[in-house]
Amino acid sequence: MTSMTYQVTGMTCEHCVRAVTEEIEGLGGVSAVAVALVPGGESVVTVTSDAPLITEAVAAALDEAGAYYLAGDTEGGAANTVIAAPARTLPLV
Numbered sequence: 001m002t003s004m005t006y007q008v009t010g011m012t013c014e015h016c017v018r019a020v021t022e023e024i025e026g027l028g029g030v031s032a033v034a035v036a037l038v039p040g041g042e043s044v045v046t047v048t049s050d051a052p053l054i055t056e057a058v059a060a061a062l063d064e065a066g067a068y069y070l071a072g073d074t075e076g077g078a079a080n081t082v083i084a085a086p087a088r089t090l091p092l093v
Helices: 014-025 055-065
Strands: 002-009 030-036 042-049 084-089
Touching (some): 014 055
């Protein structure tokens, strides 16, 4: 299992949290999504999955959920921006 933390902009309320959570949970291998909402700022989204996610897939899920972006990615250029770092890696059991 891997846990990745993303900084996400554009989230303002619990509706945003639900929309983002649902879209990211739909990505293959995702087992949990936790959001620390910072209305109008950079919210912290922690994703637990079987393997590391492709950044572009996370960016696409955010786009599908609404006008949400990975921090530093207001133009949709996630491939050119470092926005995620492993929170911690758990051993496979």
